[in-house]
Amino acid sequence: QSVLTQPPSVSGPPGQRVTISCTGSSSNIGAYADVHWYQQIPGTAPKLLIFGNNNRPSGVPDRFSGSKSGTSASLAITGLQAEDEAYYYCQSYDYSLNVVIFGGGTKLTVL
Amino acid sequence: QVQLQESGPGLVKPPETLSLKCTVSGGSISSGGYSWGWIRQSPGEGLESIGYISSSTVTYYHPSLKSRVAISLDRSKNQFSLKLTSSTAADTAMYYCVRVDVGPYTPHFDSWGRGTPVTVSS
Numbered sequence: 001q002s003v004l005t006q007p008p009s010v011s012g013p014p015g016q017r018v019t020i021s022c023t024g025s026s027s028n029i030g031a032y033a034d035v036h037w038y039q040q041i042p043g044t045a046p047k048l049l050i051f052g053n054n055n056r057p058s059g060v061p062d063r064f065s066g067s068k069s070g071t072s073a074s075l076a077i078t079g080l081q082a083e084d085e086a087y088y089y090c091q092s093y094d095y096s097l098n099v100v101i102f103g104g105g106t107k108l109t110v111l
Numbered sequence: 112q113v114q115l116q117e118s119g120p121g122l123v124k125p126p127e128t129l130s131l132k133c134t135v136s137g138g139s140i141s142s143g144g145y146s147w148g149w150i151r152q153s154p155g156e157g158l159e160s161i162g163y164i165s166s167s168t169v170t171y172y173h174p175s176l177k178s179r180v181a182i183s184l185d186r187s188k189n190q191f192s193l194k195l196t197s198s199t200a201a202d203t204a205m206y207y208c209v210r211v212d213v214g215p216y217t218p219h220f221d222s223w224g225r226g227t228p229v230t231v232s233s
Contacts (some may be wrong), residue, residue: 002157036219045207045223046158052216089158093217099174100160100218 003028004090004103011109012080020075020106022090028101030071033093037066037075040087040105049088050075077108085110113138115208115224123202123231129195133208133224140189141166146211147191149182150220153204163211163218164191171218198231205229 005023012018022035029035035053038046048057050066053073065076073092077084090103119131133147140147148163148171162172164182172180181194195202206229210222 034217034219036216038220045226046220047223048219048221051212051219051221057221091158091219097174102158102160104157 002104003094003097003101004092006088006090006103006106008104009107009109011111013111014080014082016080017076017078018080018108019077020088020090020108022073022075022092022103024071024073024092024094024101026071027096028071028092028094029068029073031095033095035066035068035073036091037064038089038091040089041085042087046089080110082110084108113210113222115210115222117206117208117224117227119227119229121228121230123198123229124233125199125231126197129193129198129202129229129231131193131206131208131227131229133191133193135189135191135210138210140184140191141186143167144212144214146171146213146218147182147184148209148211148220149193150207150209150223151202151204152207152226156204159204160220161193161195163209163213165213200231202231203229 037050039049040046053068054066087105146163146165149161179196205226207226208224209220
């Protein structure tokens with residue numbers, strides 16, 4: 001069971017906007033730990049999508065954005081495309097456990 | 112652009128030591144600003160950060176693995192290594208080597224190798 005909770009799956013048609021939530025606690029996201037997001041296409045390694053809550057690495061389209069509030073964070077994807085179909089993971093740090101933590105992952109299906 | 116490539120045996124007999132290497136190209140493991148680490152992914156446990164090492168050899172290990180894990184640097188080969196002792200079936204996973212950005216934000220993993228599958232079985 002992951003310390004960060006994500007919905008197992010989300011879906012939407014092409015062109016739609018979807019959001020993926022990541023819920024933590026007062027010892028991680030709520031303690032101002034930054035949240036990072038990764039995209040993993042099946043059969044490949046995860047790729048950094050968002051770092052520091054809302055920053056995109058070079059090359060990541062601006063259709064992807066991150067936000068954080070309280071003990072939760074969200075990844076938003078606008079203008080959904082077939083190539084966005086993948087697993088998405090949030091990641092942070094827990095100051096009580098002194099450990100890097102990941103969410104369990106969310107499978108995005110483009111209908 | 113930095114690239115990472117894992118290497119090592121795909122099958123380990125319990126309770127032998129699981130040993131993997133990661134070769135880095137396009138960047139030096141001795142330059143500051145980044146650490147170098149390992150993440151594993153198994154169907155049952157998801158993604159787990161095993162640990163990482165800085166260019167000055169300061170290490171961070173996952174508390175649950177700390178007694179069994181060692182990560183080291185080989186500057187002459189621009190490589191870093193993972194050793195996990197007393198392996199069990201629970202260590203069966205895809206292992207990724209990663210570059211760790213430990214800058215102004217909490218640690219995150221900005222470059223990944225392709226991964227290498229490791230099965231622990233007799």
